[in-house]
Structure formats: C-alpha cells, structure tokens
Amino acid sequence: MxxxxxxxxxxxxxxxxxxxxxxxxxxxxxxxxxxxxxxxxxxxxxxxxxxxxxxxxxxxxxxxxxxxxxxxxxxxxxxxxxxxxxxxxxxxxxxxxxxxxxxxxxxxxxxxxxxxxxxxxxxxxxxxxxxxxxxxxxxxxxxxxxxxxxxxxxxxxxxxxKEELMNSATVLGACGIAYVMRFIRAMVQGGIEIGFDAETAGNIVQHTVKGAATLLLERKTHPESEIDKVTTPKGCTIAGLNEMEHNGFSSALIKGLKASMTQIDH
Ligand SMILES: NC(=O)c1ccc[n+]([C@@H]2O[C@H](COP(=O)([O-])OP(=O)(O)OC[C@H]3O[C@@H](n4cnc5c(N)ncnc54)[C@H](OP(=O)(O)O)[C@@H]3O)[C@@H](O)[C@H]2O)c1
Structure with a gap:
C-alpha cells in the first residue's frame, strides 16, 4: 500500500x-x-x-x-x-x-x-x-x-x-536529540570564547557534527579510529580530548543516559 x-x-x-x-x-x-x-x-x-x-x-x-x-x-x-x-x-x-x-x-x-x-x-x-x-x-x-x-x-x-528495548531506544534515540543539542550548544559557547561570533560558531559546529556522523554512517568505521586520524602526538586535539575526559566527559554522558533510563523505568 x-x-x-x-x-x-x-x-x-x-x-x-x-x-x-x-x-x-x-x-x-x-x-x-x-x-x-x-x-x-x-x-x-x-x-x-x-x-x-x-x-x-x-x-x-x-x-x-x-x-x-x-x-x-x-x-x-x-x-x-x-x-x-x-x-x-x-x-x-x-x-x-x-x-x-x-x-x-x-x-x-x-x-x-x-x-x-x-x-x-x-x-x-x-x-x-x-x-x-x-x-x-x-x-x-x-x-x-x-x-x-x-x-x-x-x-x-x-x-x-524487541519491545524490551523500547525504553532504551527512547533514551538513546529520542532523548538523544537533547543530549546532542546540549553538546552543540557547549561547543558553540567554547567557539565564542576562542574568537567566533555566535552565528559563525554555530555554523561551524553544526556542520562538524553532521560531518562526523556522516563519516561514521558512510565509512562504517569506529569513532575511535576516526579520532586516531585527527590526533597528532603531542598535538592540540589529544590535549583537548584528554582534558575533557579528565573532567568526566564520557562518564557524564553515560551517567546521564542511565539517569534518563531510571526515570522511564520508575
Ligand atoms: N518529543 C519527543 O522527542 C518524543 C520522542 C519520542 C516519543 N515521544 C512521546 O510522544 C508523546 C508526545 O510527546 P510530545 O513531546 O509531542 O508531547 P506534547 O508536546 O505534550 O504533545 C502531546 C499532545 O497531546 C495532546 N493531547 C493530550 N490529551 C489529548 C486528548 N485527550 N486528545 C487529543 N490530544 C490530546 C496535547 O494537546 P493539548 O496541549 O492541546 O492538550 C499535546 O498537543 C509522548 O508520549 C512522548 O513520550 C516524544
């Protein structure tokens, strides 16, 4: 039909x-x-x-x-x-x-x-x-x-x-839009601190996020292998990434997902 x-x-x-x-x-x-x-x-x-x-x-x-x-x-x-x-x-x-x-x-x-x-x-x-x-x-x-x-x-x-994964799908896919939006907003705020006006920073960040997702979707690679391609030894990318991780970047995301899950389940 x-x-x-x-x-x-x-x-x-x-x-x-x-x-x-x-x-x-x-x-x-x-x-x-x-x-x-x-x-x-x-x-x-x-x-x-x-x-x-x-x-x-x-x-x-x-x-x-x-x-x-x-x-x-x-x-x-x-x-x-x-x-x-x-x-x-x-x-x-x-x-x-x-x-x-x-x-x-x-x-x-x-x-x-x-x-x-x-x-x-x-x-x-x-x-x-x-x-x-x-x-x-x-x-x-x-x-x-x-x-x-x-x-x-x-x-x-x-x-x-499977239906038993529908709550997890809600968190990862539907709530996920909000998590990514907050990530984008934080990137824009950082972009302004390092010299861009809000509009230009927004443009750069939105296209960068879209480009990163498209790379993974089209190349079917692992995020870490794409990260390896842009992290030069002693370079600025790895310095920034590690500073983010020392401040709980991945951990904060995972904890956030689990907190959302608790709210759906209760
Ligand atoms: N937002 C998301 O990203 C998202 C993603 C996946 C799933 N969901 C699920 O989708 C559902 C809707 O979410 P939402 O964010 O769109 O909520 P929402 O913006 O509050 O929309 C719910 C709508 O339901 C209407 N409604 C309530 N009682 C009704 C009735 N008796 N007859 C007809 N319409 C009635 C409300 O109308 P009035 O305001 O005029 O009362 C409102 O327009 C929720 O169950 C949510 O969990 C949402």
Missing part, C-alpha cells in the same frame, strides 16, 4: 505529533489525508496552515483513518483510548503508538480485541525527515509492519527492535 493514499489520524499534535505531520507532508502524503487533533483548539492555528484536517474531535479523526498514530503523553492515553474505543475497527485499522513507556499489552487491554498495535519511537528530527525510529510489534501481519516501516522510512531511518 502506498502511504500517499493512506488516511492517517495523528492524535495529539504536540512537539512530536507536529514533527510527524510535517515530515509526512514533506514525504508526499497529501495534507488532506491527515487528521490531526489536540485538546486545545486555539493551538491548532499553525498546523492548520499546512492544510491538514485539524480539530479537537478525536472520534471524527479516528473514524476517517486507516492508521491511527497515538502521540499523547503517557498520562493522557487512557482518556483517549476510552474515548475512541467504539470507533476503532480491528478489521481495517492499525494503531501505531509513540507513547513512551506504555507497552503493547497495556495498550491492547484498552482497545477492542484483535487490534493490531505497533509501537514506534521516533525523534523530533522527523520534522526534517532525519528521525531514527525504532519500532516493535508482537505478531501483527507482515503488511502492517511494512506499512509502518514505509511511514517512518519516509521520516528518516527505521529499525525493528
């Missing part, structure tokens, strides 16, 4: 829902095939400019859809699922949940029996079609997996993982 003919309900167009809608439209899904909802109708003005169907009526959106994307916060999903229970049709629809920390089993218990459910963990780079999305399922039809892969491949890169 071509995703350009799919009708997609996006329930909860906040930060991530908005990014998914923008990415889908950029990928060629007609705006008129998208039904976006949130509770606060006053905040729908921006998304209405994209010409999607936007409103506060979840039941209407769900009735139109082939695929229902659940994009609400974990503390809001129960209300939504109670509301749309009678409108979900297990025979013709697929539910894809991006809700953090809510298992397929928990979601299934709130939906009509036999509902096909897939969990996805994208990140906000979906907005620019560069999301890394992890998806998992427990025995839906192959064509439903294919369909979900098509949706998220249109928004970047997709990999299939």
């Amino acid at each position: 071509d995703i350009k003919t799919l009708k997609i309900a996006v329930i909860g167009v906040g930060n991530l829902g908005n990014a998914l809608v923008s990415g889908l439209i950029e990928s060629g899904v007609p705006a008129t095939n998208i039904y976006a909802t949130r509770r606060n109708g006053d905040k729908l003005e921006e998304i209405k400019k994209l010409r999607v169907h936007a409103g506060t009526d979840n039941r209407f959106a769900v009735k139109q859809a082939d695929v229902i994307l659940l994009c609400v916060k974990p503390f809001n999903y129960q209300v939504v699922l109670d509301e749309i229970y009678d409108d979900i049709d297990p025979l013709r629809q697929l539910v894809v949940s991006v809700i953090t920390g809510v298992s397929i089993e928990t979601l299934a218990a709130k939906m009509p029996s036999g509902m096909a459910i897939i969990r996805a963990m994208p990140n906000t780079a979906a907005d620019v079609k560069e999301s890394l999305t992890c998806i998992c399922h427990n025995g839906v039809e192959d064509y439903q997996v294919e369909l979900t892969l098509k949706i998220f491949d249109a928004l970047g890169t997709t990999i299939i993982i």
Whole structure:
C-alpha cells in the first residue's frame, strides 16, 4: 500500500505529533489525508496552515483513518483510548503508538480485541525527515509492519527492535536529540570564547557534527579510529580530548543516559 493514499489520524499534535505531520507532508502524503487533533483548539492555528484536517474531535479523526498514530503523553492515553474505543475497527485499522513507556499489552487491554498495535519511537528530527525510529510489534501481519516501516522510512531511518528495548531506544534515540543539542550548544559557547561570533560558531559546529556522523554512517568505521586520524602526538586535539575526559566527559554522558533510563523505568 502506498502511504500517499493512506488516511492517517495523528492524535495529539504536540512537539512530536507536529514533527510527524510535517515530515509526512514533506514525504508526499497529501495534507488532506491527515487528521490531526489536540485538546486545545486555539493551538491548532499553525498546523492548520499546512492544510491538514485539524480539530479537537478525536472520534471524527479516528473514524476517517486507516492508521491511527497515538502521540499523547503517557498520562493522557487512557482518556483517549476510552474515548475512541467504539470507533476503532480491528478489521481495517492499525494503531501505531509513540507513547513512551506504555507497552503493547497495556495498550491492547484498552482497545477492542484483535487490534493490531505497533509501537514506534521516533525523534523530533522527523520534522526534517532525519528521525531514527525504532519500532516493535508482537505478531501483527507482515503488511502492517511494512506499512509502518514505509511511514517512518519516509521520516528518516527505521529499525525493528524487541519491545524490551523500547525504553532504551527512547533514551538513546529520542532523548538523544537533547543530549546532542546540549553538546552543540557547549561547543558553540567554547567557539565564542576562542574568537567566533555566535552565528559563525554555530555554523561551524553544526556542520562538524553532521560531518562526523556522516563519516561514521558512510565509512562504517569506529569513532575511535576516526579520532586516531585527527590526533597528532603531542598535538592540540589529544590535549583537548584528554582534558575533557579528565573532567568526566564520557562518564557524564553515560551517567546521564542511565539517569534518563531510571526515570522511564520508575
Ligand atoms: N518529543 C519527543 O522527542 C518524543 C520522542 C519520542 C516519543 N515521544 C512521546 O510522544 C508523546 C508526545 O510527546 P510530545 O513531546 O509531542 O508531547 P506534547 O508536546 O505534550 O504533545 C502531546 C499532545 O497531546 C495532546 N493531547 C493530550 N490529551 C489529548 C486528548 N485527550 N486528545 C487529543 N490530544 C490530546 C496535547 O494537546 P493539548 O496541549 O492541546 O492538550 C499535546 O498537543 C509522548 O508520549 C512522548 O513520550 C516524544
């Protein structure tokens, strides 16, 4: 099935829902095939400019859809699922949940029996079609997996993982955007101290980060072998790197990831 003919309900167009809608439209899904909802109708003005169907009526959106994307916060999903229970049709629809920390089993218990459910963990780079999305399922039809892969491949890169790793995927891939942003900000602040204006420093850092990631993606090398290429004995790069490590650079990152994980798990 071509995703350009799919009708997609996006329930909860906040930060991530908005990014998914923008990415889908950029990928060629007609705006008129998208039904976006949130509770606060006053905040729908921006998304209405994209010409999607936007409103506060979840039941209407769900009735139109082939695929229902659940994009609400974990503390809001129960209300939504109670509301749309009678409108979900297990025979013709697929539910894809991006809700953090809510298992397929928990979601299934709130939906009509036999509902096909897939969990996805994208990140906000979906907005620019560069999301890394992890998806998992427990025995839906192959064509439903294919369909979900098509949706998220249109928004970047997709990999299939076991459900038990979904929380880890949240930390590494979704929270990861924030960690990298903070890294970039720190690099820019350092760049200003050594002489650049903020805009130039930002430009240099953003392209350097993109270049480093592209090197690894395309060459399939290990980060340390790329580091070896730029560290001259007694040179400035190794001096800077080691100073960062003495101050806990890698350790701070690993501890941060584990702290995020604790918050999801508790
Ligand atoms: N942000 C990320 O990078 C990211 C990445 C991966 C997964 N996630 C997961 O994706 C979900 C959404 O995250 P987010 O950052 O986009 O949160 P968000 O910005 O708070 O968006 C949640 C949206 O849900 C809407 N909503 C709440 N109750 C609703 C209801 N009963 N009916 C319709 N809409 C309702 C809210 O609308 P109102 O504000 O109008 O009430 C809001 O627009 C969360 O479960 C999060 O864990 C997020």
